[in-house]
Amino acid sequence: MRKNLEYGLLHAMNAFLRVVDSGSFTAAAEQMALTTAQVSRLVSELEIRLQTKLLQRTTRRLKLTGAGENYASHCRTIVELVMQAESEAGGAGIQPAGRLRVMCMTIFGSRYIVPLVSRYCAMYPNVTLEYSTSQHVPNLLAEGVDVSVYLTPQLQDSGNVAQRLGETHGVLCAAPAYLARHGAPQTVADLAGHQCLRLINPSATAHWELTDGTQTHTLLPAGPLVGDTPEAVLHGACSGLGIAMLPLYSVVDQIRGGELVHVLPSWRTSQVGVFVLVPSRKFIEAKTRAWLDLLKAEVPTALARDAGYLAESMLAAKEKSR
Numbered sequence: 001m002r003k004n005l006e007y008g009l010l011h012a013m014n015a016f017l018r019v020v021d022s023g024s025f026t027a028a029a030e031q032m033a034l035t036t037a038q039v040s041r042l043v044s045e046l047e048i049r050l051q052t053k054l055l056q057r058t059t060r061r062l063k064l065t066g067a068g069e070n071y072a073s074h075c076r077t078i079v080e081l082v083m084q085a086e087s088e089a090g091g092a093g094i095q096p097a098g099r100l101r102v103m104c105m106t107i108f109g110s111r112y113i114v115p116l117v118s119r120y121c122a123m124y125p126n127v128t129l130e131y132s133t134s135q136h137v138p139n140l141l142a143e144g145v146d147v148s149v150y151l152t153p154q155l156q157d158s159g160n161v162a163q164r165l166g167e168t169h170g171v172l173c174a175a176p177a178y179l180a181r182h183g184a185p186q187t188v189a190d191l192a193g194h195q196c197l198r199l200i201n202p203s204a205t206a207h208w209e210l211t212d213g214t215q216t217h218t219l220l221p222a223g224p225l226v227g228d229t230p231e232a233v234l235h236g237a238c239s240g241l242g243i244a245m246l247p248l249y250s251v252v253d254q255i256r257g258g259e260l261v262h263v264l265p266s267w268r269t270s271q272v273g274v275f276v277l278v279p280s281r282k283f284i285e286a287k288t289r290a291w292l293d294l295l296k297a298e299v300p301t302a303l304a305r306d307a308g309y310l311a312e313s314m315l316a317a318k319e320k321s322r
Contacts, residue, residue: 010079012046013046016046016054018039019039020072022141022142025039029270031209055084096286100288101147102129102130102147106178106229107231107234108249109133112302112303114131116294117129120294123299124290127290135229136202137152140277144165147278150277155273163292164273164275166273166274169250171245172270173243173260174242174243175259175260177240178242184263188267191208196242197225197237198225199233207244209269210267211270212266212268213266224241225241234250234251237251238259248306248307248310250311256309256310262310274303276295
């Protein structure tokens with residue numbers, strides 16, 4: 001019976017908003033489990049009903065008309081109010097249920113987020129959690145993502161609602177075999193004479209910007225390997241290819257285990273913020289609130305734990321060298 005109720009004006013409004021947010025009839029169709037033709041027909045029927053053009057369609061992109069922009073704003077308010085009313089009346093505002101799509105950067109997710117996925121699924125069996133990875137700031141509405149965790153020194157305005165979970169930083173490291181062959185740098189200026197392995201992605205630039213708390217040093221390193229994920233650069237470092245600057249969380253286990261040596265331990269990158277992003281919606285469903293609560297309860301503690309592990313390793317190394 002409920003499904004029959006969905007095929008009306010509200011259904012068409014929802015389809016229209018999905019097209020607007022995703023910028024594509026095909027993407028909207030995938031999110032709604034419809035065909036592209038069905039979504040196109042729903043929008044066309046809206047335009048016939050309103051006797052006005054809502055979207056300018058070209059072969060390359062879609063653009064809202066003036067009337068379309070105004071109508072989309074009202075539709076969004078209406079759809080959100082209906083979602084809130086149904087959730088509160090049906091219990092979804094209280095009990096997590098439905099599909100939850102979450103996204104995170106790869107190696108950060110492997111260490112901190114993936115373990116929470118299983119816990120969440122066990123806690124809320126009526127939710128189907130879909131986990132994916134990306135190195136880029138997602139367009140949450142366009143991609144149908146409910147929650148994303150993203151790392152960046154400074155979060156750009158993306159229209160998403162952001163909450164800071166904590167912070168981390170990058171550290172220099174190399175395999176003992178590499179340091180045995182080439183010697184360990186004694187000063188930050190010595191890095192210019194070493195093979196350097198570079199991580200370059202939207203949250204990590206080609207330049208290395210290092211600080212010891214009082215001074216800063218910037219260099220453009222060179223070396224045999226460039227990767228957009230920490231995994232590739234980490235493997236190269238462990239293989240003895242050179243000195244890498246990698247996020248603390250990606251190398252703390254290798255440093256503690258002796259597979260890597262913490263190089264120039266007094267130097268590191270500036271702090272990188274860890275943010276959780278949600279679409280800018282007034283109403284947040286119980287399934288999303290529950291996931292956010294779990295992230296806020298566990299991720300800051302785990303970040304502090306790993307920072308403590310590295311501090312312990314640094315102290316142990318100093319005592320050993322005496």
